C-alpha cells in the first residue's frame with residue numbers, strides 16, 4: 001500500500017526492535033509500513049473512532065498482516081499495554097496531542113520514546129513534554145506535497161531549554177538546512193500578514209509577533 005512522504009519519514013525514525021503504539025492510526029498505513037521494515041518492530045494500531053478502526057482492519061487484512069499488527073479501539077493512551085515502549089502521535093493538532101497525554105499521565109510516564117508530529121502549536125508540545133520528564137532527542141522536517149511538517153522525538157530525561165530553543169526547536173537550531181529556512185520563511189510571511197490584519201487595539205499581540213519576525217529573520221539570514 002502506498003504511504004505518503006510524511007508517514008514514511010515518521011516510520012523511518014522508529015528504532016529497530018521497538019514496540020509501538022500508534023495513537024490515532026486512522027488507516028494504519030504507518031503500522032503496515034513499520035512491520036514491513038525488517039527492523040523487528042511490533043505495532044499496535046489504535047484509534048478512538050469505529051470508522052478508522054474498521055478501515056485499519058480492512059487494510060491490515062488485505063496485506064495479510066493480522067498476526068503482526070494488533071488493532072485496538074480506545075481513547076488516546078488507554079490502549080497501552082506493558083509491552084509498548086514507543087508511542088507515535090501524528091497528524092493531530094498540538095493541543096489535542098497534549099490533551100491525549102494529559103488525560104492519562106500515569107501511562108504517559110511509562111513510555112520511553114515519543115514520536116510526535118503535531119500540525120500546529122509545536123512550542124506548547126515541546127514545553128509540555130520537557131516539563132514532564134522528557135527531553136528533545138531529535139527533530140526532523142519532512143516535505144509532503146505543499147507542506148513541511150515537524151517531527152519531534154522525545155526521550156526520558158531532563159534538559160533545560162532557552163526561549164529561542166523552545167520557539168525553533170533545539171535540534172533544528174543546530175542542524176538548520178534548506179527545509180529549516182523554507183519553513184521559517186513561511187512562518188515569517190504568515191506573521192507579516194497577521195500584523196497587517198490585526199486592528200491597532202491588539203497592541204500586545206502585534207508587539208509579540210513583530211519580535212518573533214525579528215527573531216526568525218536573525219536565524220534565517222545568517
Ligand SMILES: C[S@@+](CC[C@H](N)C(=O)[O-])C[C@H]1O[C@@H](n2cnc3c(N)ncnc32)[C@H](O)[C@@H]1O
Nearest residue numbers: 023024025026047048049052074075076090091
Ligand atoms: C488526522 S488523523 C491522523 C492519522 C495518522 N496518525 C496520520 O498521521 O496521518 C487523526 C486520527 O486520530 C483519531 N483520534 C482523534 N482523537 C483521538 C484520541 N483522543 N484518541 C485516539 N485517536 C484519536 C481520529 O479518529 C483520526 O483517525
